[in-house]
Amino acid sequence: MTKDETDIQIALGTYLPLKWSERNKLIAEGDKLIAEGRQLYAEGDLIYINAVIKVCGKKAIIDWNDGSVKV
Secondary structure, rough: OOOOHHHHHHHHOHHHHHHHHHHHHHHHHHHHHHHHHHHHHHHHHHHHHHHHHHOOOOOOOEEEOEEEOOO
16 A cells, blocks of 8 residues: 555545454454464374373373373
8 A cells, every 4th residue: 555545544534444454354364373273283182192092001191291101
């Protein structure tokens, strides 16, 4: 947007609503990406949990700080 276009929008009172709308679109996209990231973390945890159960049994305890396993 050029300076003249911005000045016109400010004069018409449409500049702030436009920027608010742009902000909300970016926040919505960010929320979607956060949700996708959480899903990927959960899938990764499940893969590791299933592997630990397969190797060590269901009573194994996972230390999520370093991935170590106690039986």
